[in-house]
Amino acid sequence: MSELLAKVPYKNGGSFDFYDDYLAFDGNEIDYDIIEGYSYHLQNTSQSVYFIPVANYTKMSVSFWVGGNRVVHFNRSASAAMLIKGDRQKTVELVFSELVKCIEALVAPIVVPKWIDRIRRGESLQVGGITISEDSITKKTAFGQKEMQEYGFYRIVQGSVYLYDPSGKIFTHAALSIINAPILPYLLDEFFGN
């Protein structure tokens, strides 16, 4: 019998349920051990007409890659007039932060070791234009692949992971909406951390 560890309600009669061996939401059940990667993203945008703000939107998305081309998505969004943030938007933000907390606590411990093991066995992980192998970080450019000479540190800024060299110069970045961008910090620490 699976044990319910955490629950994130997102609508009346609907919740994101994290059990000890699987998660369930929106009519889907996903075993943790088939998850190959995940991503999450929160976006706030506003719309203006002749520089006059008429509406603002809050959108969140969480995705789970279960192998091949198959990705299971979960999206919520809310909007309000002008620049005023409404209750529904605040709820979307709260749902997002709770989901991130649970995913990092329950899904990341499954996915990250899986990729560490694979990379150690010679595979590489591609996250957008970034490719990470056991001893190199490369990025796609207009002229082909470019390898990072020396890794410095990473920062998460406005929904993206930025990779810097030791001098603080940006090498590349990946939005957290890209599958497995959220696990980049774990992998960078594992393979290139001091």
Next chain:
Amino acid sequence: MSFLETKMPYINEDLNEKFSESTEHKSRTKKVVAHKTTTKKTKPIRKVVVIIVVCVVLGIVIFWNQLTDWYVIATGNPTIVKLAQEADMTTRGEVLFLQMDPELVSDSDMETDCSSNAAANNSNGFIEQGCYIPNQNDPTTGKIYLREMPSDYHNLEVVTAAYELLHPVYASLVQSGQETPLNASIESNFKSNEDSNLDTQVANFAKTEPQARDDELFSLLGTEYPGISSDLLSYYSPYFGDSLETVSTLNSQIFTAYNNDQSQLTQLQTTITNDDNTANQALSDANTAYYDSTTWADVGNQAEDTRNYDIYVQDFNIYKNDIADENDTIDQYNALIDKTNTLITEYTGTQPVNQAQGVQAQQSQ
């Protein structure tokens, strides 16, 4: 994992309060399994829906003109659509006609709606049955007004509808650069027609609308004069099904009915005159016989008196019968005059036209 260890299961209090207890996963859950192939499979029902949507969109793109034509006809005023059909317009003609927003109006409204040329026509004795008011910036679009006619003259509405439709048709032909060959064809047909009625109408247009001579001739030749040349006919054929024969036939029917009445009136007038002459002769004969009868009585010739009196009675009876016949014919004549005057009144509406006078019945002496 510290936040999970505080309470099992962990649940955010704010969200828990905001949303009621979930029962969703107990009732309907779908096990997500690891993907085995790299090919993304689309559900069959989704494929069918996509195919249907694509077919519908393609159909709309391909048949856009037919669909818009159908919509214009389907949403048109049924009375106006019926007029277009009675004039045997093609779908293209019908749609163009309906796009001109035709409206049936009363006599008095006609004088207002078609004020730009109604006055000129009336003063010249021509009857305004309809008009086309083009938009100032685009003469190929505008509005058609048709005079609402009594049921006896319904065919005239049909003819007028066709006549007015040919104005925007002419404008679009001119706009498309066909003015020179079109006008040459119109003038050639006008010259070969040799019709005094047409000459009179053209002379009238020369005074009222000198710049619209070929425009008006295009409508006149198309609706009132069958037997136009094939090159001119080709300009009408996209808009009228049966080469306009239907329209010109309807038009001639109206005037044939009027001419028949006129011919019948002439015959009746001749009969009245003949009856009158015969009656007068019989009366004269009766008077002569009566005079002879009294003369023979004065001289005591009973036999001649009686014979002439009998002649007198016989002639007087002939006279009375002739007068009765004449009065019957006068009644028929007056009835026909009434009918003709009613038709004239309905045809002319508010416009002043002299009416025919009836004949007074004879009194026997």
